Amino acid sequence: MFNPFILGGVFTTVWLTVVSLVAGLILGFALALMRRSSRRVPYYIAKAYIWLFRGTPLLVQLIAIYTALPLFGIKFTVIEAALLGLALNEAAYLAEIIRAGIEAVPEGQTRAARALGMTERQIMRYIVMPQAFKVIVPPLGNSVNGLLKTTSVTSVISVEELLRRTQVLIQERFMVLELFAVAAIYYLLLTTLWDFFQSHIEKRLGQAGSRLSIDEKR
Numbered sequence: 001m002f003n004p005f006i007l008g009g010v011f012t013t014v015w016l017t018v019v020s021l022v023a024g025l026i027l028g029f030a031l032a033l034m035r036r037s038s039r040r041v042p043y044y045i046a047k048a049y050i051w052l053f054r055g056t057p058l059l060v061q062l063i064a065i066y067t068a069l070p071l072f073g074i075k076f077t078v079i080e081a082a083l084l085g086l087a088l089n090e091a092a093y094l095a096e097i098i099r100a101g102i103e104a105v106p107e108g109q110t111r112a113a114r115a116l117g118m119t120e121r122q123i124m125r126y127i128v129m130p131q132a133f134k135v136i137v138p139p140l141g142n143s144v145n146g147l148l149k150t151t152s153v154t155s156v157i158s159v160e161e162l163l164r165r166t167q168v169l170i171q172e173r174f175m176v177l178e179l180f181a182v183a184a185i186y187y188l189l190l191t192t193l194w195d196f197f198q199s200h201i202e203k204r205l206g207q208a209g210s211r212l213s214i215d216e217k218r
Contacts, residue, residue: 001182009165010186016151016161020086021144027087028094035099046095053092058153061085066157082154090147097139101132134205141198145191152187162186 034046053061066081076084105128113123155164166183170176 001185003169005165005169006162006182006186009160009162010190012159012161013148013151013186014190016082016086016154016159017144017148019083020090020151021147023083023087024090024094027091029098031091031095032098032102035095036102050092050095053089054096058085058089058150059156061089062154062157078157078159081157082151082159086147086151086154090143093143094140097136097143098132100139101134101136102128104135105131137198137202137205141194141201144198145194148190148194149187 031046031049034042035050037043037046062081062085065076065085066078069076109127109131110123113127118127151159151161152163154161155167158164160168162183166179170179173179
């Protein structure tokens with residue numbers, strides 16, 4: 001359980017998840033806005049992107065980035081290819097989550113904000129996103145939970161995350177069941193810790209919503 005080689009893989013799994021999530025959120029937010037655009041070009045670009053990355057396996061995407069792009073002179077290291085593949089794939093799913101959260105905010109509120117002279121950026125920052133965030137958090141938490149486990153796919157291109165390091169130790173020690181059990185326990189611990197963190201965020205959002213409702217009644 002406390003083998004330094006395995007712990008190094010756990011650390012790699014965690015930071016791969018965090019960096020991929022942040023990059024995926026940034027790109028996903030941009031794609032969500034493009035999907036809601038009244039202009040045809042950004043709308044269809046975002047739609048095609050989401051269709052492509054949601055419709056093909058992450059495994060194929062990683063192999064294409066790591067092995068196919070070099071044929072066109074675009075080369076990435078193993079880590080760069082893993083981060084790029086995870087972020088691009090995650091962005092396609094997060095874009096739909098964010099779009100659903102934004103569209104859950106009543107249109108009347110944005111119209112009222114425009115009537116008060118607020119800019120589109122102010123409306124998004126002060127009116128739309130604070131309310132959309134409540135809708136986004138539960139499915140976003142599930143995405144993070146899935147991403148923690150999805151990082152194991154990067155072992156195919158030799159990223160030394162938890163699963164890859166487990167496989168290396170198995171080849172050295174021939175302890176198949178024992179080492180896979182250790183890997184499973186670590187994945188379970190990571191997802192459980194995130195579940196507690198997500199529950200805390202949802203609870204805080206619920207309390208904030210309750211206080212806002214009381215203030216509105218007053």
